[in-house]
Amino acid sequence: MSTVSPAEPTVGADPGVPLLAVRGVTAGYRPAPAPPILDGIDFTVGAGRRVAVLGPNGGGKTTLFRVLLGELAPRAGTVELARAAVVPQTERSRLDFPVSALDVALMGAISRLPWWRRPGRAERAQAREALAAVGLGEHVDRTFGDLSGGQRQRVLVARALVQDAPVILLDEPFSGLDATSAALLEDVLARLAAEGRTLLIATHDVQQARGWNDLVLCLNQQQIAFGAPSLLTREVLERTYGADLVDIDCAQHGPERTVLPAHHCDHDHGHDHRP
Ligand SMILES: Nc1ncnc2c1ncn2[C@@H]1O[C@H](COP(=O)(O)OP(=O)(O)OP(=O)(O)O)[C@@H](O)[C@H]1O
16 A cells, blocks of 8 residues: 655555545645645545544645645646545634634534525534534533633534535644543544544644554655555654654653654643643
């Protein structure tokens, strides 16, 4: 499923009917001859899969998501997907708007409704259901900005559920969450995958990606590798993270886990400790 030759970026195909197919994509913010931000991206993913999208800062994870959402047209190549919803980084959400968790989840209905229809009773019921599905049934009327980071992240997952998209893109959803909040979110994501949704999850946590035992996509402007987490060898991690890779000798990572991206060691800092 994977090779790691730099001259020949990995082309990956997840067996089964693809829900998402990215074929030979090159993309950038400025036209050629400016170098592209992403080059030679080529993978397919079937239903019900979690894909950990790994890469250094500036490696192109968010840019790939923008291409998948149709916000950035590729310079070359094609993207085929039914419909995608995005769960953005919560730090980028406005927290000073006086909106409730229900209001935020309800925003997911707007993209599905014709322009003349405002969300009504059916959509409100759906938003409540989505909030209950992410474990926030008791918090529908709470102000979004007053919720913890983990709760806000789950409200944004509920909004994506209301959009009813088969593919959900999550941009570093675990960033800043403490262990309890991260575990709650992990459970929600595992359930969504079990229901047949495909999740692309940008993360800096290589160990977490290994733990899911699903799929990993390693990006460093080029596609370094795509396939099962077993491909996360030292060589692949070196090519993915380059200078960001550090040798770890702390006991918690075990003797076989001697290299990790630098962010991994920082991921306990700055946590929001409300679940
Ligand atoms: N709107 C933009 N216009 C021009 N360049 C951009 C724009 N957005 C991102 N870039 C550049 O594209 C490159 C890839 O950025 P991107 O945000 O996709 O990386 P990332 O892997 O998501 O990084 P991080 O882990 O830091 O979020 C970076 O060099 C960045 O400066």
